[in-house]
Amino acid sequence: MTAYHAPLRDHRFVLHELLQVERYRNIPAFADAARETVDSVLEEGGRMAEEVLFPLNRSGDEEGCHFEDGVVTTPHGFKDAYRTYREAGWVGLEGNPEHGGAGLPQIVATSVGEMAGSANLSFETYAGLTMGAAHTIDTHGDDAQRETYLPKMFTGEWGGTMNLTEPHCGTDLGLLRTRAEPREDGTYRITGTKIFISAGEHDLTENIIHLVLARISGAPTGTRGISLFIVPKFLTGPDGGPGERNAVTCGSIEQKMGIKASATCVMNYDGATAYLLGEENRGLRAMFTMMNRARLGVGVQGLALGEIAYQNAAAYAKERLQGRALSGSTSPGSAADPIIVHPDVRRMLMTMRAFTEGGRALALWTAFALDMSRHDPDERARRDAEDLVSLITPVVKAYLTDMGFETANLGLQVHGGAGYIRETGVEQFVRDARITQIYEGTNGVQALDLVGRKIPAHYGRALRQVFHPIDQFIADAAEDEDLRDMAGLLGKSFGRLQLATAWIGEQGLKDPEQAGGGSRDYLRLFALVVVGYLWARMAQTARDALGRGTDERAFYEAKLATANFFLTRMLPDTSSLLSKIMSGKDAMMALEAEQF
């Protein structure tokens, strides 16, 4: 009953008009990213999402994955769809071209990932995790490891996973117990149990390459004694294909609230053969260097569900007849007006729209910085981009997933009672979106990462990458008649962000619980200001396009109106957030644990 249309026009707006990625063709990674190439990749990716992934979204949710005797079977149709998907080359889109990846920029892969996630989040997790594991091997592996695994992973013939969590340790990886015993041949034997392993076992690929955190016998306790290992489901045979079965098995799969077609596995390692990836005892570090990409990916999943929720809510609101417009009927000929005439329905739709379009700008701006942090020929520019990515990533992850969930919920609300019925299909978006606020580090952990690690790093150096362009934009826009009002609104909120930043910095130095207590509200305040800045820039871009003359007036006018909605109706949350942060931790921490 739901539908999905790849929002190609909006991706093109962000890529070409707002960020103007074509200006960067001088950078080798972008050399092949001509506008026409990018557009045709987006178009093909959108079609794959609409025609191959989306039709399996509801049926996958209804059927879920099956588990029997260690074997996991994905829902009907997934195997064929995966073959089509991987054969068309979508898995290794941004993979290193030296090892068989297509070598496209992260920003393009991020656009395609959003569309895949909208169409079928469960499906997208399989390929997404493969690429997460592949990037980790690419970054920390030796040449032999790269040659053994990457080509098969970039084609999607082999899958990949990340094995961090154990029953007693999720966020706090220092508690990890899985053991690795060195063998004489340089390999290791891994023993332990991992839980919540997405795509840990399934029938889509002929092999699965697990990356596993474990402690080498005799290693220090805590986080400084953790190493990262490659543990293939099948050891590589003499021909490079899957050989002997390794001692890793799936013990069971979880029944979950959502993403039911994504297999969440308990993985048992029973003396499995393992290969050290990177240095001994530096496993957590290796994981963390890959986190930015993974967290951006999860943020985009939140955005993706917001987008499909918006599309379906807007369609329903234009079609469902109920009641009359407060300002007089818009369709006096029919029995009632479409519910889109009601201001509160508009409020919901505009909130959804302002989030998805603004969130898309945020995600792609971040992905672009990720590209620059790797590929800009200038070292200082790489460092600046790296600073920006590292600072903004927890904001992207938490804001896009919190708002993605909220947007999916607003979409359900627009449907009224019909939204609560499974057959309608929109309640699945809510259930699927809910996990994104939790995995890859809960949103509370993201907030703590922002205030406790990312901002203080290098004496706050990274903040300049965000504050400086915003400051500059506000100063310029204040002189621009069309943008002056927006600049004023943005400036007021930016002032609040600066106050909050100073407060958190000062108080946090004296008492880290003050920073921790305000962390969630601070992250949201930060996100609103950054997205407000991007919206103001999008308004400028749209205004310029209208000024030049265009046959897409409705598109650009809608951008201006939506920017205005964000700045007047969503950005004002910064005022309450500032009060809450500055009220301090006292009320929050007053009770003893036993009083709860």
Add this chain to the structure above:
Amino acid sequence: MTAYHAPLRDHRFVLHELLQVERYRNIPAFADAARETVDSVLEEGGRMAEEVLFPLNRSGDEEGCHFEDGVVTTPHGFKDAYRTYREAGWVGLEGNPEHGGAGLPQIVATSVGEMAGSANLSFETYAGLTMGAAHTIDTHGDDAQRETYLPKMFTGEWGGTMNLTEPHCGTDLGLLRTRAEPREDGTYRITGTKIFISAGEHDLTENIIHLVLARISGAPTGTRGISLFIVPKFLTGPDGGPGERNAVTCGSIEQKMGIKASATCVMNYDGATAYLLGEENRGLRAMFTMMNRARLGVGVQGLALGEIAYQNAAAYAKERLQGRALSGSTSPGSAADPIIVHPDVRRMLMTMRAFTEGGRALALWTAFALDMSRHDPDERARRDAEDLVSLITPVVKAYLTDMGFETANLGLQVHGGAGYIRETGVEQFVRDARITQIYEGTNGVQALDLVGRKIPAHYGRALRQVFHPIDQFIADAAEDEDLRDMAGLLGKSFGRLQLATAWIGEQGLKDPEQAGGGSRDYLRLFALVVVGYLWARMAQTARDALGRGTDERAFYEAKLATANFFLTRMLPDTSSLLSKIMSGKDAMMALEAEQF
């Protein structure tokens, strides 16, 4: 894996200490409501919820209802539990004692209803709907109808339903098509299809009394041609028990996001025998007079899910070891500290707690006013109470359900990954809570009811019932050293509410879309101020108890701390809400429908 403990101490605090219901023993309806009686009803009700209803909550969700050939079977155990529940007299707790009800005040029934809803929302819907229908018959029926139906409904032998919605009409009942043809004997033949009928068919009772909205042949179109009918599943036999089967059947049941053990039915009326309830063409009016009670009931359902979510999140946070306190370990002897030491976990728990305790005060304050509106011997006092109830009901419904859902979600978040697993049990609270924002009028409809109907009625007369006591409290508290700070915070937000009220009133007169556009934010602002006022009064009550000396210091100190949290961390949302409301409708209504 979840647990539920009836929060008896907190109910006693609100009933006896905050509202002091015992002072009203002079009013006949309260004559039997001595403190010990009330306490023992709460205790028994709590035990029933814990021991009979709660054990079937998860299994009911997993199994759902079954439908075959028009027959609906509730999940395993429901039938026995219902028999136990009704035989103990819980169904007709607040029923009219002249017709076999127990005649307890609404406020006591509301407390018990909260506990039943926490323990098993699906189960609670069956009895809740029976009482909704019974009250409607009590208010609008003639003596014969009351005698025929009420005694059987108050004992729970017979169930009841409300049939409003049709496929093409939910909120907009003027579009209703179900027809009623008068017969010569004074009865009617009803034909039509109703959807989303909770408890429309099931195996818990020997008969089901449907109240059905339909249009008598020749009646005016729109809402002025709708009448209300009694349509029993079995016509009453000569002995007063169920006789001949009526022509009403269940066509199917819905697969839903949650409340899966509550049967949501498509009901087909095929010339069913029906009896007019109340006057011809005044059916909607009859329904609306019962709405306050029903909407309070749904608000309490939201609160109920917030409460059980809070209890389980607090228990998990005290037990789950992960990471170290920012201020230094609290349990240096174990591998990690319980997560309740982390400020962001505290933020979530305190938000949940401040909502549930404040929401309970709001719900019971409203239920008490409902009692007074019916039973106060003084006519003017009845009118004042009726004004208060009618004004505050949409606020209670929307705020308690929006926040109940948010609280259930926070509870899931505290559990991290485990919260997403069905077996843990807390994701069910989220799915179950979601319906409360929709049924009995979506929360958008509540907001429009508040600004469009309730506030303007009698030139704003009802507002006095809220504004006057708040104003008075702030003036008094300003002179009280302990309460001065809280009064200051409350006063600031109350000022914003007054500004917003004036703005909505003025703008709404000129352009109803201005009022509609701000309605949701205005309702939330209103709720925050009222709950802030109740929190400040609870702080005063707790402070007085501590001053008198008590052996429950921890309880009262927790009340003070939680009041402080609400006023400093939750009430400040009023500032953003005011800005949003006063930014007006322009940004919201700027786009044409086809631009979405």
